[in-house]
Amino acid sequence: MSNSENSKPGLVCPRCRSATIEVLTNSPVEGVWTIYSCTTCLYAWRSTEPEENTNPEKYPEPFRLKPDDLAKFAVVPTIPQLRVTGEPYQAKK
Numbered sequence: 391m392s393n394s395e396n397s398k399p400g401l402v403c404p405r406c407r408s409a410t411i412e413v414l415t416n417s418p419v420e421g422v423w424t425i426y427s428c429t430t431c432l433y434a435w436r437s438t439e440p441e442e443n444t445n446p447e448k449y450p451e452p453f454r455l456k457p458d459d460l461a462k463f464a465v466v467p468t469i470p471q472l473r474v475t476g477e478p479y480q481a482k483k
C-alpha cells in the first residue's frame with residue numbers, strides 16, 4: 391500500500407467529482423491545512439474551507455461541472471497583439 395504525500399486516496403473533487411486530486415502544498419506549520427487541486431477541472435481548495443467548498447455533496451449545484459463537458463467549453467480568446475503607433479499614449483482633451 392502506497393502512502394504518498396502527493397495523493398489523497400478516497401478524496402474526490404467537490405466541483406467535478408473526479409478522483410484526480412493532487413496535494414498542491416501544505417501549511418508551513420505541519421498539519422494545519424492542505425491545499426488540494428483537481429487535475430481534471432483545475433479546481434483548488436484548502437482543507438480548512440467551509441463544506442460548500444470542500445464537500446462534493448454540499449458544493450453549490452449551479453457551479454458543479456461534468457468532466458465530459460470540459461472539452462466542449464469555449465476556448466478563452468488570446469490577448470491580441472499590442473498596437474504599435476510609435477506615439478506614446480495621450481489622453482484626449
Ligand SMILES: [Zn+2]
Pocket residue numbers: 403404405406407408428429430431432433
Ligand atoms: Zn474537479
